[in-house]
Amino acid sequence: MSSGGLKLPKGWEVKKLGEISLVGAGNSAPQNKELFKNGKYFFIRTSDVGKIKKGHINSSNDLLSEEGILKLKLHKAGTILFPKSGASTFLNHRVIMDIDGYVSSHLATIKPNKRIKDRYVWFYLIMIDAKDLMQNIAYPSLKLSDIRKIPIPIPLFPEQKRIVAILDKAFAEIAKAEAIAKTNLQNAKELFESYLDNVFKNKSDDWEEKLLGDICKIESKLIDPKELKYQDFIHIGAGNIVSEKGMLIDLKTAKEEALISGKFLFDDSMVLYSKIRPYLMKIVKCEFKGLCSADIYPLTPIKGKLVQSFLYYLLLSSHFTKYAIEGSQRAGMPKVNRKHLFNYSFYCPLVKQQKQIIQKLDQLQFEIKKLEKIYQQKNESLIALRKSILQKAFEGEL
Template sequence: MTIDREQRQWKNRPYVGLEDIESGTGQLLNDKTITTVKSTTFGFGADHVLYGRLRPYLNKVLLPDFEGHCSTELIPILPSHALDRTFLWYWLTSAPVVAAIDATCTGARMPRANLDRVLEQEIPLPPLEEQRRIVAVLDEAFAAIAVATANAEKNLANARELFSAAARMAFSNGLAETPFETLRVEQLARPHKGSMRTGPFGSQLLHGEFVDEGVAVLGIDNAVANEFRWGKQRFITEEKFQSLSRFLVHPGDVIITIMGTCGRCAIVPDDIPKAINSKHLFCISLEQGRCLPGYLHAYFLHAPDARAYLEERAQGSIMAGLNMGIIKEMPIRLPPLPTQKVIVEAINSTRSEADRLARVYTAKLQNLAALKQSLLHRAFAGELTATAPEVVAA
């Protein structure tokens, strides 16, 4: 095979960029619109294979069925007459070849494959007719795997949506069946100074003051999954903590992200070691005789009234404008504690089942991906061929 390096400004041809190719599947994500770009590009036709050399671990390889032009991050490869184009595509997308090509990369920020070394890769090459027979076997198997994958992805999405719908319903039913009062979030906090807070700003805590062990500093990564998880470990010394003790978090505190990935929410666990919250988190210590942490957590994430309030005031679903003032003023429909507990238990029960289904379908997706790679391994190990393949340089 050879690399076709004809580079110029092409006109009246569809354009393909690296972002237009789906990782792993080689699906084209644009509609082949005729596009002229200012920079020079490579031309290609239906006899080429387009290989994404930038970050080759993304596994972006396209078999075009049209004439077009592409970004210079995509390399048009022209197979020899002895090499079936689709056979080459399967070989390039197999895990060992992806790893081998990725290992040739240079450049830390924008790693690109070394094309000379790509051409040095050895490819098992049975006769052309045998290549086509293997391609037919792989095509049939991959088509069946694609259907199974689509079904698993749909089931996974359905499991998540069913949980969201059930969580919304828990509030609708629970609040319809019992009286409730409407209070602002700030009215639910403990009646003492500092019960609502964000972390230290500016010179109060510098990045250079983090140490390997000591008092933990909680950040976005601890709440980004909408449940408390330990992420990157950050600590300050006990001496530094003495000046920042007003930011101490307590078991049962509710933390909400207000920077970066905004609008995520978690409950500080009972076994939390001594820790403070960073400036990226809003933290509230609740008056738990009035509002359960689990109820505020669930209400913030799932109650239709809460979502409508936040989206209206925070300019969009990414909560770009979320801040402490918006959260403090958010109205909460608050039933008696027994009803709060029932609502939380119903949501947690539904979440457990949804998580179980998600694990099942996620495992199925992983198994299907592994099956594809197993088939490719067998194909290029000569296990799908009746004729021993010749190993030649690509």
């Protein structure tokens, strides 16, 4: 016997999800904010599910009052929540409720019957990709009728319990391995951030207080990217800079982007700083000549006073970022104006000392990149391991 390509042993049955579970949906969220004041009843939204992703949920951000739950359906602990509409549908989040509560209409609710173990169904639904259930992925929405038709292999209850126990143990070990890898990476990042912050906290006596505008300038003028001589230049916008990492993604030429508005020219001597939403820390130094958005400052260090890499690390520091955020809050759209940028005051070491600091920071960043690569590889292998274990579980091979 088989189910959707899964080979099954004797004694197993293939059932539709709707045959072994009550499949429904939550209620529309009450629009009256007063109904959430002094609330005590959980109201679970897709955002709450998104915080868990895959696992157990035992709280919600919003709590409804007695009046707020009138006419809403209460869902019991053991109910599985499955995003069925909106962008989160594609994320394949699956959670199981440890609490009784009320649920948003964007979530499908699946409560297995008494002959089926809740966590057995939850583990199986982790394998289901929402895209495979959609008729048109341009409209992220699932019909309850399609969810009810999901085929699921069902063994006897004792076998369900045995499978769940094995999967619980395996997933706990995988989660432990993920946590160790994540902790190692986080420790390395914290070491880098700590060293960077200490550079500016523990200044030497010979460091001089400077304004950023004393040792750095913006020389570039806006040019017309439609001119033929600029058509093959790479263009960098804020969206091309990865937050906090100094990396570039999805680069295209001026011609490919069909640019029409004015852009700054930059070269390999500059540091590019995105002035929009400074808390995103979008900063990069490039090894080529190109064009950048007018929402990016192309900063040129003054020779003999400031080294390019030191400027890059300075802009990454928490001290500067805090200053930039404070100055940007005066505008509707958080944005660092040029005057505020160049009025940033700090103690600046001599160029020789800057280079020594850069060497240490470069070394720490290199170690972080190595750990990030290891973490990514480890994460991919653990995802594959989860998938393999689940496949074996529902083929009766555990």
